[in-house]
Amino acid sequence: MTAQETAPVSAGRGEPLVVLDGVQKHFGQLHALKDIELTVKRGEVVVVIGPSGSGKSTLCRTINRLETVDEGTITLDGKPLPQEGKALAALRAEVGMVFQSFNLFAHKTILENVTLGPIKVRGIKKDEAERKARELLDRVGVGHQAEKYPAQLSGGQQQRVAIARALAMDPKVMLFDEPTSALDPEMIKEVLDVMVDLAQQGMTMVVVTHEMGFARTAADRVVFMADGAIVEEGTPEEFFTNPRSDRAKDFLGKIL
Ligand code: ADP
């Protein structure tokens, strides 16, 4: 990447980028997010862990407004999340999201998968979008697969394409919701390596994962959720060696 392209990521490092303040979310009777206070700083890597059903995906989905919130505010780069229309589409472009299932368009080539958003949403010219897409595909190690279709790639390769596709929109923050959970074990590392690389380059990231190795090496902060609430947070060192809450101790006891 050129210096110009990396500048927005490293500029203002350490300032609040994503701020959730008093966020409440219900699904009917279920209180899915309970008074969430979370600030993600520019350049920070926050790993969210917790038992199944604790609200991790819902948290991610509120940040790119796939879910609305009942109460509280979420701001991105100082601005409240837009409610609808063009402003919402622009927001989605600024918040890259990578899911457990890769969600690539099956009938489009790898290259088309990556250029579609920049051309349609960002209004970037086709050849410029393709140049950048090839650069990103190279960066995640699938440059030679650009003309293939998703089904011709392994799960690990598809997930790396999904990461490239999100990056092609020049997002301010990348959200990863269990990006390696659907992968065969031998493909997990190639995806985590791309994520570690991204973290080292200064990308702001919120990562829901059960990969504790990733959390230890790449996270600036670990947030532990249970029953819709943030129960505990700290550096990976603090959290893994000295969890304070019974919920966290119990959870770590089961997975480590
Ligand atoms: P996690 O990602 O930590 O496993 P989720 O955020 O997916 O947890 O879910 C939190 C809780 O909210 C769960 O009890 C789940 O069943 C519920 N939930 C999530 N999405 C919906 C929805 N669209 N409608 C109703 N309940 C939901």
Ligand code: MG
């Ligand atoms: Mg989930």
